[in-house]
Amino acid sequence: MTHRDKDFIVALPDDIKKGRTTDVYFLRTVKILKSEGLEKVRVYAEITVSSMPRSYRWAILGGLRDVIKLFRGLPVDLYAMPEGSVFYDRDYYGTREPILAISGEYASFAVYETPMLGFLAFGSGIVTKTARLRKIAGNRIKILSFGARRMHPAVSPFISFYAYIGGCDGVSCVRGAEFLGVKPMGTMPHSLIIIYRAIRGNHAEAWRAFHRVLPKDVPRIMLVDTFYDEKEEALMAVEALGPENIYGIRLDTPSSRRGRFEDIVREVKWELKLRGWEKVKIILSGGIDEESLSRLIEAGADGFGIGSTIANAPIIDVAMDIVAVERGGSWIPIAKRGKMAGLKQVYRCQKCLTDIVVEINEKVSQCPVCGGSMREMLLPYLRNGELVREIPSPHETREYVLDQLEKLDLNRKPWE
Ligand SMILES: [Zn+2]
Numbered sequence: 001m002t003h004r005d006k007d008f009i010v011a012l013p014d015d016i017k018k019g020r021t022t023d024v025y026f027l028r029t030v031k032i033l034k035s036e037g038l039e040k041v042r043v044y045a046e047i048t049v050s051s052m053p054r055s056y057r058w059a060i061l062g063g064l065r066d067v068i069k070l071f072r073g074l075p076v077d078l079y080a081m082p083e084g085s086v087f088y089d090r091d092y093y094g095t096r097e098p099i100l101a102i103s104g105e106y107a108s109f110a111v112y113e114t115p116m117l118g119f120l121a122f123g124s125g126i127v128t129k130t131a132r133l134r135k136i137a138g139n140r141i142k143i144l145s146f147g148a149r150r151m152h153p154a155v156s157p158f159i160s161f162y163a164y165i166g167g168c169d170g171v172s173c174v175r176g177a178e179f180l181g182v183k184p185m186g187t188m189p190h191s192l193i194i195i196y197r198a199i200r201g202n203h204a205e206a207w208r209a210f211h212r213v214l215p216k217d218v219p220r221i222m223l224v225d226t227f228y229d230e231k232e233e234a235l236m237a238v239e240a241l242g243p244e245n246i247y248g249i250r251l252d253t254p255s256s257r258r259g260r261f262e263d264i265v266r267e268v269k270w271e272l273k274l275r276g277w278e279k280v281k282i283i284l285s286g287g288i289d290e291e292s293l294s295r296l297i298e299a300g301a302d303g304f305g306i307g308s309t310i311a312n313a314p315i316i317d318v319a320m321d322i323v324a325v326e327r328g329g330s331w332i333p334i335a336k337r338g339k340m341a342g343l344k345q346v347y348r349c350q351k352c353l354t355d356i357v358v359e360i361n362e363k364v365s366q367c368p369v370c371g372g373s374m375r376e377m378l379l380p381y382l383r384n385g386e387l388v389r390e391i392p393s394p395h396e397t398r399e400y401v402l403d404q405l406e407k408l409d410l411n412r413k414p415w416e
C-alpha cells in the first residue's frame with residue numbers, strides 16, 4: 001500500500017491481519033524457508049515475560065482477544081491463559097512462565113509475531129496499570145479513563161477497552177465505549193465555561209446550561225476551577241444548580257495553583273459539609289498517578305479522571321521463543337540460550353494464585369504455599385485456526401480481574 005497525502009500514518013485492521021506491520025526479517029525468513037523446502041516445518045513457540053516494569057511483581061493479561069482475531073483462520077493451535085489472568089515473570093521455583101503458546105507451521109505464522117507481541121505488551125500494560133490504580137483506590141472510589149487525548153487516536157479505543165477491563169468504572173472515549181457496549185462518561189471542558197463567561201458574562205450560566213440541555217441520566221458534575229478559587233466556585237456551582245440536582249464537582253486545578261492539592265480537596269469538602277452538602281462528590285483530574293491517588297483519597301476525593309498514567313502505562317515486555325520443533329512426527333525440545341526447551345503447562349493455585357510451571361506431561365495437584373488445589377492455566381483457544389473456546393465479554397473479564405485483585409498484594413507475588 002502506498003502512502004497518499006490524505007492518509008493518516010496508521011496501519012488499518014486489514015494491514016495488521018495481512019501481516020504488513022511485521023518486522024522485515026520475518027519476511028526474509030519465510031522466503032528462505034519456502035525456497036529451501038522447509039515451509040512445512042512445525043514449531044511450538046511460547047510467549048514469556050522478558051522483564052516487568054520496575055516495582056511490578058505481577059501483571060494482568062490484556063490484548064488476547066485481538067491476538068485470537070489475528071491467528072483465526074491460520075493453520076495453528078493457540079493456547080493461552082484467559083484474558084484478565086494475573087501472570088508473573090517467573091513461577092514459584094523461578095522458572096520463566098509461559099502465558100501463551102502457538103504450534104503450527106512456522107512459515108504460516110512467523111510474520112504475526114510482531115503484531116501479537118504488540119497487542120500483548122500494550123494491552124497488558126494498560127490493564128496492569130489500571131488494576132494497580134484500582135487496587136490502591138479500593139472498590140468504593142470511581143475511576144474514569146480520560147486517556148484518549150494522551151495517545152495516538154487510532155489506539156484510543158484499545159486503551160479505553162483495557163482500562164475498563166483493568167477496573168475503570170467508565171471511559172470518556174466515545175469509540176472506546178462503543179467497543180465495550182457502555183455509555184461514555186465525562187464531565188465538561190473549560191471551553192464551555194470560558195464561552196459562557198465571555199458571551200453571557202457569567203460562567204454559572206455554563207453550569208445551568210449543562211443542566212438545562214443534557215438528558216437527566218448524565219450525572220451533573222460541574223467543573224469548578226476555571227476562574228476563581230475552587231472553594232468559591234464549588235459553592236457557586238451547588239447554588240447554581242441546587243444541591244438536589246448536582247452529583248459532584250470536578251477539580252482540574254492547574255499545576256501552577258496546586259500547592260498541596262489534597263489540602264484544596266480538604267477545604268472544599270469542609271465548606272460543602274458546613275452547608276449540609278456533603279453528598280456532593282469530589283472528582284479530581286490532572287496528573288493523578290499511583291502515588292498521588294492514595295493521598296487524595298485520604299483527603300476525601302470520591303472519584304478520578306485518569307489520563308496520562310493509564311494511556312502512558314509502561315508496556316509489559318514479552319517475547320516469543322521456539323521451544324520445540326517437530327521432526328519425524330514428534331516434538332524435539334530445543335530453545336535458545338536463556339530459555340527452557342520443551343512444551344509446558346502452568347498450574348495455578350485457585351486459592352492463593354501461586355503458579356508452578358512444569359513439562360507438559362507432569363501434573364501438579366496441590367499448592368506448595370497453601371495446600372489449595374491447582375488448575376491448568378494454558379487453555380486451548382484455537383485448533384487449526386478454529387475458535388474452540390468462548391471469549392468472555394469485557395464485563396466478565398473485568399469481574400475476573402477484580403476477583404483476583406482481592407487476593408493480590410501490590411508489591412509482592414502471592415508466595416513472597
Ligand atoms: Zn495456594
